[in-house]
Amino acid sequence: METVKYNRIMLKLSGEALAGKKGFGIDFDIARKISKQIKEIVEMGVQCCLVVGGGNIWRGRNGENMDRTTADYMGMMATCINALALQDSLESIGVQTRVQTAIEMKEVAEPFIRRRAMRHLEKGRVVIFAAGTGNPYFSTDTTAALRAAEIEADIILLAKNVDGVYDKDPNKYDDAKKFEELTYLDVLEKGLQVMDSTATSLCMDNEIPIMVFGLNKPENIKKAVLGKITGTLVHK
Secondary structure (H helix, E strand, C coil), X not given: CCCCCCCEEEEEECHHHHHHHHCCCCCHHHHXXXXXXXXXXXXXXXXXXXXXXCCCCCCHHHCCCCCHHHHHHHHHHHHHHHHHHHHHHHHCCCCCEEEEECCCCCCCCEECCHHHHHHHHHCCCXXXXXXXXXXXXXXXXXXXXXXXXXXXXXXXXXEECCCCEECCCCCCCCCCCEEXXXXXXXXHHHCCCCCCHHHHXXXXXXXXXXXXXXXXXXXXXXXHHHCCCCCEEEEC
16 A cells, blocks of 8 residues: 555645636546545545635626625635535545535535534545635745644645646746745745745745645645645745
8 A cells, every 4th residue: 555645635626626627616537536546545544624716706806896805705705606616526535525614504514613524634625715714915835834833734735727836937948947945935935826825925934844745646645645646845
């Protein structure tokens, strides 16, 4: 049996990852592929929680002249839609899953309670944290960092559309240089697009490593848990 490198992980998915090539909404084939990978790592004994963005449904910047607070709350609702879709996909293949939201909506999900979340993880359930932090002006990156600290995750696995962190956009520049390792201060000082500065600072303060890797192949999630992925590791 393969040996896992991390026992409790925070998997951060962008909303765009769920949209696939459609670019908008939810591609349920993509959701199913991701769910199968999560099932594999859970069966290996890994405790897994997720935060998923909402950019495939709503981005606050799309609402020109809209009040920022209102736009952010709409984004939180979008993350709840994605979380429920992932829960359905996971449970359809036999993975017990709980959605916990930062904004109470007891008819569809549990409120976020740290001890309850940790108990779910200990029982082998996947926990999906939705509705961000429950506050405007904070991104789902910050949510991932905050919840990872609260549930004492070993690492944040940050699934992106590129296979790591580069000094410039590799989709635009052929000479873009990929970083194998970075410190938190490198990310902050160079303004690298890993996580937003609030999330990066939170990880730095709590010494939570971040592995940035590409989700072009869903099996990369398992490889990341095994420590076999070639992405970018951000640590102290």
